[in-house]
Amino acid sequence: MLYRETGQFKTSYKGDMAIFTIRQDRWALIAVLVFVVIGVPLIASQHVIAGYLVPFLIWSLAAIGLNILTGYTGQLSLGHGAFMAVGAYSAYNLASRVPELPIILVFLLAGLIAAVFGILVGSPSLRIKGFYLAVATLAAQFFVEWVFATYPWFVGGAASMVIDTPPMDIFGYRISSHLDNYYLVAGFVVVGALFAKNLVRSEIGRAWMAIRDMDVAAEVIGIRPLYTKLSAFAVSSFYGGVAGALYAFCYVKSVDFTAFDLFVSLKVLFMVIIGGMGSILGCFLGAAFIVILPIVLNEIAHLFAGQVPSALLTNLEHMIFGGLIIFFLIVEPHGLARLWTTMKEKLRLWPFPH
């Protein structure tokens, strides 16, 4: 009843090529945006905004980056944490060494530096494929961790390896409260998600998908594999870099290479798989799942805090997390985005399915 496109005719080419062709989808998007801008500050507490919403948005952005590389281009990467680390450290160095730079430009430049690094990491992808490439991206992961751990230059020569980020100003306005941080992050995520959504519908996005489906066949029909794969690496690590910079500046407010270790790479990969490969919406669903699950497990664990030893609780949390991942993969291997699609199909026919 509610979700039906009856009577909505596509009468122009422009209408046919819109991102959201169904009117209800457009309304839903506007509703979500209004909720993000006006609704959240009204109902969410400071604690929820700083502790849950900001990391959720940042992880979504990181997941969009990895989804472009793994979901759309089919290049399995275990080095996304390295791209985030490069972004975070680049942003820190730009902001502290060149204080005149506007902070938004700093984040974008950090993303560009991460993109250059991503092209370097992706350059063997023309010859090395599949799991061989995945293990090769691990090289980048460990190399980046080592570089930031070994050379103090990257944290301005400080003795301690964990460094607070400098304060952020936008047109003379100091970003200080949790809400300011939230708006800054949300701005980046909204623009980034819409840009990504459009990118994957464009010529380059279709080239990525052709490479994913079969790279030899794509090459035969005239898609340049090197350019296509490297552009996917560049865009992916740009998103990763910006997400890493936002993570350091707006969430933890410090730069620390241990925050971007191998398990961060795996976490982002989980978001992409659980959310749905090749889906921008899936990145948000996956990030929500992976951010919320440990919180829920933690809350449940608190209920048993006195009765069960804490070491056992931590291990139980690991077991349940791993078990749920396997369970989700068995139940819905195409991710939460597929569930959403199925639900929309059902809704179109509801309440008369025949």
Next chain:
Amino acid sequence: MLMELAFAIEVLIAGLLSGVMYSLVALGFVLIFKASGVFNFAQGAMVLFAALTFVRILEMGVNFWLAVAIALAVMILLAIIIERVMLRPLVAQPVIILFMATIGLNYFLEGLAQGIWDSQVHGLDIGIPDVPWMSVLESTNILISLFDVWSAVICGILVLLLAFFFQKGRIGRALRAVADDNQAAMSVGIPLQLIWAIVWAAAGLVALVAGTLWGQRLGVQFSISLVALKALPVLILGGFNSIAGAIIGGLIIGATEKLAEVYLGPIIGGGIESWSAYFIAMLFLIFRPQGLFGEEIIERV
């Protein structure tokens, strides 16, 4: 000059012998990848699980060989459960889904191992002393750990056993058929599920041996599950589906890694062993993308 040469040889031999230990972990990956095309990220957790089970049973005062038998039985049981619960519903899914499932399994097993037993460091002594080989030290002035030599011998025996197992008898033939082509093997009546359970059990056996040897060296604790990360470059260097590749790859990685650590490490800042092995493996991959002994990748449209 002679001293330096002796030192270089010492480093080389130590590297080769530690490479054998890497091969041992890589072998577990290869077995499963060969038979089912699954890149089993949980191999490290299996090493931890096996070693913890073994050491805790030993600590209860059980006889050594009985403890080996019990630990082995537990690993076989684990293989059967994994096949039943995880692999069977995921049959015919894309490899990346299976890969992610093994990462989930990795978390699960780490939690399980430390939940049932505990996360203390357990010393493990299997009766092989970690002392220099005296007769070699006296005659050539080269220091070789007797423990390394013994573990190389054990690893060699294990590889021979596995090769024999894969080559002879009905099960060996079935294993090779499954490794060659899952679907064709199934269509001629080979019980795929049974073969997978056998392969995971074999990987469990390898994990037990690797966990015992690494456990004596480092103490049985969480960090031995990270040994798997050391085995990954061995794997891509040797090729995902070659047992010989895992052995030779391990030797190459072990030797070059030690040499790089000793001669290159001090120049660029030390602690390079976390990534040097990956770089060495990548250099080889540029020239042979399927690894040294991996099957040739033939691409058709």
